Amino acid sequence: MSPSSYRNTYQRLLEVCAAFARRLSESEPDLSTAFQDLLRDSSQILQATASAIWLLDGYKDSLQIVAQHGLPQHYVDEGNRLSEYQRATASRVAPVYQAFDRGEPIWITGLLAHVDSPFHKVAQSLPFNTIYLAPMATEHHSQGVLTIYHPDVLDLEPEDILAWTNLIAQHCSIAYEQLALRMQLESQLVELDRANRYKDEFLGAISHELRTPISIFGGFLELLEDTATKDWTAEQHNFLRMMTGAVGQMTTLVDGLLDYASIRAGKLRLVRRVHDVVTFVRVLHESMLPYFKERKQELQLDLEFAPGEALEISFDEKRLRQVLMNLLTNASKYSKPGQPINLRARQITHALRIEVIDMGAGIPEGDLSKIFTTFYRVDNDSTRTTSGMGLGLPIAHELIKAHGGTLGVRSELGKGSVFFIDLPLESPAPTTEDLDLPDLVR
Ligand code: ADP
Numbered sequence: 001m002s003p004s005s006y007r008n009t010y011q012r013l014l015e016v017c018a019a020f021a022r023r024l025s026e027s028e029p030d031l032s033t034a035f036q037d038l039l040r041d042s043s044q045i046l047q048a049t050a051s052a053i054w055l056l057d058g059y060k061d062s063l064q065i066v067a068q069h070g071l072p073q074h075y076v077d078e079g080n081r082l083s084e085y086q087r088a089t090a091s092r093v094a095p096v097y098q099a100f101d102r103g104e105p106i107w108i109t110g111l112l113a114h115v116d117s118p119f120h121k122v123a124q125s126l127p128f129n130t131i132y133l134a135p136m137a138t139e140h141h142s143q144g145v146l147t148i149y150h151p152d153v154l155d156l157e158p159e160d161i162l163a164w165t166n167l168i169a170q171h172c173s174i175a176y177e178q179l180a181l182r183m184q185l186e187s188q189l190v191e192l193d194r195a196n197r198y199k200d201e202f203l204g205a206i207s208h209e210l211r212t213p214i215s216i217f218g219g220f221l222e223l224l225e226d227t228a229t230k231d232w233t234a235e236q237h238n239f240l241r242m243m244t245g246a247v248g249q250m251t252t253l254v255d256g257l258l259d260y261a262s263i264r265a266g267k268l269r270l271v272r273r274v275h276d277v278v279t280f281v282r283v284l285h286e287s288m289l290p291y292f293k294e295r296k297q298e299l300q301l302d303l304e305f306a307p308g309e310a311l312e313i314s315f316d317e318k319r320l321r322q323v324l325m326n327l328l329t330n331a332s333k334y335s336k337p338g339q340p341i342n343l344r345a346r347q348i349t350h351a352l353r354i355e356v357i358d359m360g361a362g363i364p365e366g367d368l369s370k371i372f373t374t375f376y377r378v379d380n381d382s383t384r385t386t387s388g389m390g391l392g393l394p395i396a397h398e399l400i401k402a403h404g405g406t407l408g409v410r411s412e413l414g415k416g417s418v419f420f421i422d423l424p425l426e427s428p429a430p431t432t433e434d435l436d437l438p439d440l441v442r
Contacts, residue, residue: 016041017171024179035067042168043069048148049126054096055144063096075122096145099133105166107132132162134169138177204261207254218247256391263398270316270402277311281345296337304346319399326392327356327419333386335360351422359416372397
C-alpha cells in the first residue's frame with residue numbers, strides 16, 4: 001500500500017471514529033445506530049465483509065454481540081449463545097475471550113482452508129478468511145471486543161488491518177466510557193437534586209412550624225417588657241433582654257430559612273412601588289444607629305445628592321431594607337469595635353449605587369465568588385466567632401436580581417470590604433403579578 005493511501009485510510013478511519021464520538025456526546029444518543037454506522041463505515045474503508053461489536057454483559061458474565069454489520073442473523077444468535085456457554089465452560093478457547101482477556105489485538109487466519117473450524121461455513125458464505133479482534137478497553141475497564149471479518153485483499157497488509165481494528169476499538173471504547181460516565185453523572189445529579197429538594201421541603205416545613213411558637217414567645221416577651229416594673233432587679237431586666245435578643249435571633253434565622261425555601265420553590269414575589277430612595281437610605285441609616293452604637297461602631301452616611309434632592313425609583317421597600325440591613329449587620333459583625341462603617345449612595349450611569357463599606361476582616365480572594373452560594377461561610381476566625389448560617393448574602397443576591405439589579409463585592413483580606421448594589425433607574429413597569437398576587441414570601 002502506498003504511503004499516501006495508507007495516510008488516506010488512516011484519516012478516513014479517524015473521521016469515522018470522531019463522528020461516532022460526536023454521536024455519543026449528544027444529549028440522548030442512539031447508541032445502536034451509532035454503533036451500526038461505525039461498523040458500516042469502518043467495514044467499507046477496510047474492505048471487510050462484516051464486523052461486530054461484542055460488549056460484556058455483566059449479569060451473564062459473557063460477551064454479547066450488540067451491533068453488527070454484514071453478519072447473518074443465525075451467526076449472531078449462535079455467537080451469543082456460544083459465548084455464554086464458553087464463558088462458563090471453556091472460555092479461553094473462544095477467540096473473542098482471548099482478545100478480551102489478554103487485552104491485546106489478535107487475528108485468526110486461513111479460515112476458508114480449515115474445514116474443521118467452527119467458522120468455516122460462515123466464512124465460506126460471506127466470505128472471509130481472517131478475523132481481526134481488538135479489545136475495547138480503557139485504563140479502568142474492559143468493555144468488549146471489536147471483530148472485523150476480512151476476505152484478505154491484495155492491497156491491504158494484515159498488520160495494518162490489525163492496527164486499524166485496534167485504533168477503531170480504542171476510539172470506540174473511550175467514547176463509550178465517556179458516555180457511561182456521563183450517564184452515571186447525570187443519574188447522580190438527578191439523585192442529588194432529589195435529595196436537595198427533600199432538604200428544601202424539610203427546611204421549609206420545619207421553619208414554618210417554628211415560626212408560630214417563636215412569634216408567641218416574642219409577643220409574650222413584649223407584654224412582659226411593657227409590664228416590667230421598677231421593682232424588678234437588674235438581673236431580671238438582664239434576663240428579659242437576653243430572652244428578647246435570643247427570640248430576635250431565632251426570628252431572623254427562621255425568616256431566612258423561609259425566604260430560602262420560597263426562592264428555591266420559585267415563589268419569590270416583590271411588591272414594588274415608586275419611592276424616593278434618598279429618603280429611604282436616610283431613614284434606614286437613622287434606624288440602624290442604635291445597633292451600631294451598642295456595638296461601639298460608627299455608622300457614617302455618605303449621600304452624594306444635593307440637599308433636598310430626591311431620586312424616585314421603583315423597588316420593594318421591605319425587601320431592599322432587608323438586603324441593606326443584612327449588609328450592614330455583616331459589616332458590623334466582621335469588623336471590630338471602633339472600626340467605622342460607611343453607608344454610601346450615589347447615582348451612576350443608568351443606576352443607583354448603594355455601597356456598604358467596612359474596614360473589617362475582609363474576605364480571601366478565593367472565597368469571593370462563593371459567599372453568594374447558600375450556606376457558605378468563610379472558614380476563618382472572624383466567622384468562627386460570629387453567629388450565622390451563610391444564608392443572608394444568597395437571599396440578598398436573589399432579591400436584588402429580582403429587582404433587575406446586581407449585588408457585588410470587592411474585598412481585601414485584613415483591609416475591609418465594599419458590598420455594592422446597583423439598582424436600575426428605570427425599573428420595568430410593575431406587573432399584575434407584582435400588584436395583585438398575594439405575597440407568598442412574607
Ligand atoms: P452569615 O450569616 O454567615 O454572615 P452571609 O451569607 O451573610 O452569612 O455571609 C456569608 C459569608 O460571607 C460570611 O460567613 C462571611 O464569611 C462572609 N462575609 C459577609 N460579609 C462580610 C464582610 N462585610 N466582611 C467579611 N466577611 C463577610
